[in-house]
Amino acid sequence: MPLSDIRVVDLTRILAGPFCTQLLADMGAEVLKIETPSGDPVRGQGIVKQGVSWYFAQFNRNKRSVVLDLYTDEGKKSLARLIETADVLVENYRPGVLAKMGFDQTRLDALNPNLIVTSVNGYGSTGPYVDRPSFDFIAQAMSGFMSVNGPDGGDPMRAAPPMSDLIAGLYAAFGTVTALHARGRIGRGQRVESSLTGGLISMMGYLSAEYFATGEVPKRSGNDHPIVAPYGLFHASDGMVAVAPSNDAFVVRFLDCIGLGQLLEQTDYATNERRMRNRPALNAAINEVMERKPVDHWIEAINKAGCPCGRVMNLEEVFSDPQVLSQDLVLDVEQPDGSTIRMTGFPVKLSDTPARLRHPVPALGADTEAVLASLGPVPEDRGETA
């Protein structure tokens, strides 16, 4: 596997950090998830089934669990010895906490100058907000992300998935592997960092570019494209269809396909600018036609005409969709008792060294003994303070 020569000491919990280390584990890294004696709180969150939180399972597959009590000297000594053997340390404490625990950068450098230390935090490790508690919902608010989502005239709207956590985790994984590549050339480790707010700000790309160029704050426009019509969700007889004709050529294909091509000859709909102005009437005309036939009919016909469209799917439809299944985006992980836990698959495909499931979801501390034993006997005191 692509990262099977890499050992990761994983001090993260909850979500952003664990998603980073899950991505590394899926690619073959040995991830030692260091847990307190009571475990990552996510072990007790969400639905617990067959004795396991499926939410925990989704984000901690392919990892090993090692329990250390980092409030004790013994725990800290074990962590120090693991750090000596590791390539990467990942943490998502608030900035400064790892140093307070006795592992500031000087100590880490002394233990292992080749170590890559990856941090995921709320706002970055410097600046006026460095000590603030963080959370996905807050990062969605403070990145501008919420301000552009939601209906025209309505409140700003979050996305339900914890996008800032997951994007920060993904950036951290990218940064970590990039630093591993650099280590091969500069011969030492370094610090890598991503933040919930910074990651989501980077996703504002198109909208921020327009804001920088014009000084105009973008407005919310719901599902309507801010400068193209028709575009959006339309009603078929048995569900909704998303149609995205992003330029005039696609508009012609779409309207021809549903038998409304003649509308483009009318003054009211002849140009995009006029279609924008008359969007309610145009959408009503489109819905009137589309309501006569089911989603499947329209999806096939409109795609065949070359215009991007798709069903608005709920999770039941997503995870029974033939394309999603053919992409192995649903996986069942077998547990030691023979039961299985279902989860989503690998979003990055490598042809020759693919991601794969290797371990059952680790029980709390399942690997403590084996991992600590592999370190050998505790060496003589070398005068270091824990």
Add this chain to the structure above:
Amino acid sequence: MPLSDIRVVDLTRILAGPFCTQLLADMGAEVLKIETPSGDPVRGQGIVKQGVSWYFAQFNRNKRSVVLDLYTDEGKKSLARLIETADVLVENYRPGVLAKMGFDQTRLDALNPNLIVTSVNGYGSTGPYVDRPSFDFIAQAMSGFMSVNGPDGGDPMRAAPPMSDLIAGLYAAFGTVTALHARGRIGRGQRVESSLTGGLISMMGYLSAEYFATGEVPKRSGNDHPIVAPYGLFHASDGMVAVAPSNDAFVVRFLDCIGLGQLLEQTDYATNERRMRNRPALNAAINEVMERKPVDHWIEAINKAGCPCGRVMNLEEVFSDPQVLSQDLVLDVEQPDGSTIRMTGFPVKLSDTPARLRHPVPALGADTEAVLASLGPVPEDRGETA
């Protein structure tokens, strides 16, 4: 820089692929953006200022532009010679198009067995939807993402930024660097792939785990947390405040802080279950207090109490925020004429080999001559077909 030993031949356009290669270029890779004689269509999209689309600039900084007409034998021969010198090829054509252009996997292997070939597409390169046109809005619909976003009782709601494009691009960058690491061990290149739909499905993590465990399709709940109250957006005298007390301890801190701690002694609000049931009345009580003072007051007080909260910021507020500025998340790129283009900064920080701006935004074909000249004279015909 971390990837400055890596050369990328970049056949992508519009968004998902260019975001992947931007991330690689920011980390120091030499990215040769191959453009048609008319250029990436994004050069003409969004606001053009100082002769440059700022949208194009945001996603194509740090790259070099090489114009090749890939409909001609000469263009294809030049591309083949560039591929021989490259570490990575990135493309976001529909599956099969690159092969039709004369560059199927056999040919690519013959040209350069060490080449990593990274593809970003709509649905993956196999499966029933492989030939469908794709688009961010459609991927938001077909991944289930839209189905969980939006108000209770309202329509499914997209996020305004093109999340599926950007997440697929970020996964592709992570996969590419991971494959570079693997190449050092297995001694050859391989194919890397991410898709708009698959990437966004992977972000459904928590929600998909709950669906898999229960079979229950998650409902939309707007900005309300589905199982915690109070939580959400509240009204201060001069704007909105996002408050995320994700467990009982945080609820106590929050309500104590705003002087409503006594509510928790009332039967109606004593437990989370009761607060959920009486959420409208509870939110009204909170808003009544918070409307008396400005956002700044509440942000400081509630954070000080240890409860995550933040201002709901629009882009003007985001890009003048002291934390965002201290994190260098706003950059000005100097152009050859002395003018500057503003864009968002680097979401991943590496301490020793950081991302940085190296080039102005490339004019169309600015590097064609230099890059082709660096290949040396065209060799004798080696009998290969273009």
